[in-house]
Amino acid sequence: MTVAVEFRNVDIVFGKDTARALDMIDKGATRDEVLASTGAVIGCAGASLAVSEGDISVLMGLSGSGKSTLLRAVNRLNVVSRGEVLVRDGNDMIDVVNCNDATLRHLRQKKVAMVFQQFGLLPWRTVEENVGFGLELAGVPEAERRERVARQLKLVGLQQWAGKYAHELSGGMQQRVGLARAFATEAPILLMDEPFSALDPLIRTKLQDELLQLQSELKKTIIFVSHDLEEALKIGTTITIMEGGHIIQTGTPEDIVLKPQNDYVRDFIANVNPLSVLTAWNVMRMKHELDHDADGWVWLDRRATTRFRLDANDLVVAAERNGQPADWVSCEDVEKLPEDCSQVFWATPGTPLKTVMLAMQRSQTAPVALFDEQSRFVGSIGIRDVLTAVLRR
Numbered sequence: 383m384t385v386a387v388e389f390r391n392v393d394i395v396f397g398k399d400t401a402r403a404l405d406m407i408d409k410g411a412t413r414d415e416v417l418a419s420t421g422a423v424i425g426c427a428g429a430s431l432a433v434s435e436g437d438i439s440v441l442m443g444l445s446g447s448g449k450s451t452l453l454r455a456v457n458r459l460n461v462v463s464r465g466e467v468l469v470r471d472g473n474d475m476i477d478v479v480n481c482n483d484a485t486l487r488h489l490r491q492k493k494v495a496m497v498f499q500q501f502g503l504l505p506w507r508t509v510e511e512n513v514g515f516g517l518e519l520a521g522v523p524e525a526e527r528r529e530r531v532a533r534q535l536k537l538v539g540l541q542q543w544a545g546k547y548a549h550e551l552s553g554g555m556q557q558r559v560g561l562a563r564a565f566a567t568e569a570p571i572l573l574m575d576e577p578f579s580a581l582d583p584l585i586r587t588k589l590q591d592e593l594l595q596l597q598s599e600l601k602k603t604i605i606f607v608s609h610d611l612e613e614a615l616k617i618g619t620t621i622t623i624m625e626g627g628h629i630i631q632t633g634t635p636e637d638i639v640l641k642p643q644n645d646y647v648r649d650f651i652a653n654v655n656p657l658s659v660l661t662a663w664n665v666m667r668m669k670h671e672l673d674h675d676a677d678g679w680v681w682l683d684r685r686a687t688t689r690f691r692l693d694a695n696d697l698v699v700a701a702e703r704n705g706q707p708a709d710w711v712s713c714e715d716v717e718k719l720p721e722d723c724s725q726v727f728w729a730t731p732g733t734p735l736k737t738v739m740l741a742m743q744r745s746q747t748a749p750v751a752l753f754d755e756q757s758r759f760v761g762s763i764g765i766r767d768v769l770t771a772v773l774r775r
């Protein structure tokens with residue numbers, strides 16, 4: 383994986399007495415103690431995080447936890463007190479903290495674009511003039527600008543609105559203009575600071591879907607600040623949880639839900655439905671963890687109700703359930719098939735856990751087998767594995 387942005391031991395302190403505040407941080411002082419003693423506010427402390435190219439990396443945490451502070455360090459909207467913030471420029475990683483003004487300008491114009499919570503549109507400019515604003519500043523000639531702006535407006539479905547002003551647009555449309563403006567710079571890295579939180583829930587969900595759709599084509603590197611865990615789980619490739627200026631945990635959505643690192647994270651995920659994030663992969667037992675019998679038979683469950691016979695290539699050649707021959711059928715058909723105890727369903731590791739559970743219900747709690755893309759048997763899921771994951775025990 384190529385890293386697009388990397389934070390290395392980043393401390394950001396707001397206030398005058400930065401040196402003393404840093405000294406206190408090193409000695410383990412809390413944010414409140416630093417504030418009381420120096421009057422300086424710790425924005426973030428000791429933050430290290432690598433963001434891979436093409437990922438959506440979500441920064442999550444309660445208000446004041448330091449998400450925006452860290453995000454804004456990427457284009458030096460916030461001054462870093464100590465540490466490095468590296469941003470990819472071709473084959474080089476440029477330290478934004480120490481680079482000169484010309485390099486910073488280059489990064490801001492070509493490499494890093496930003497989308498704000500309150501849209502940040504200029505009211506006296508039309509939609510197309512807003513979208514083209516960054517290009518204008520970068521000195522892009524008018525003809526090219528018009529072409530690029532038209533392309534981005536089409537991408538977000540606003541080509542008809544090019545000549546309108548911000549106040550003539552709904553909130554959702556204004557944020558689409560914000561997105562188009564960021565895309566128009568063709569910067570590979572997008573910083574998004576709670577871009578959808580000013581919108582009502584339905585529009586918000588719609589824009590999340592649109593962002594994921596656009597991202598599947600554009601493959602930007604996105605750092606996305608959110609305080610909404612459902613949003614983070616939906617759009618994040620990885621999620622970083624922040625508390626009091628510190629990074630507490632970084633992981634995939636499944637990691638966060640299955641292995642919360644402390645009570646703060648546990649509180650966050652307490653009300654999340656694990657079925658909305660988990661797949662068969664997260665709960666499966668691998669083939670080598672299962673009980674094997676003679677003649678290529680392998681038991682799919684601990685209760686030893688169901689077994690498969692595998693050939694030398696791990697393809698299934700026979701199945702038995704409760705001592706009787708059984709059929710193995712794909713989970714994709716689960717909705718169409720009647721309940722039947724002679725069936726054993728198979729899924730792939732990417733199948734949602736919800737589908738796996740439906741298959742268990744239809745087969746009267748038979749385990750579900752897992753096949754890879756070449757139809758080789760790779761593992762299975764028993765009812766106990768599902769219960770463990772759902773109850774997070």
Ligand SMILES: Nc1ncnc2c1ncn2[C@@H]1O[C@H](COP(=O)(O)OP(=O)(O)OP(=O)(O)O)[C@@H](O)[C@H]1O
Nearest residue numbers: 396423424425444445446447448449450451452609
């Ligand atoms: N420009 C600034 N000057 C002084 N203090 C600041 C500044 N920006 C942020 N802070 C402080 O840094 C801390 C972290 O703020 P930050 O905005 O990063 O939090 P956040 O997690 O993004 O919160 P929110 O979700 O409310 O935006 C807060 O205590 C805040 O008061």
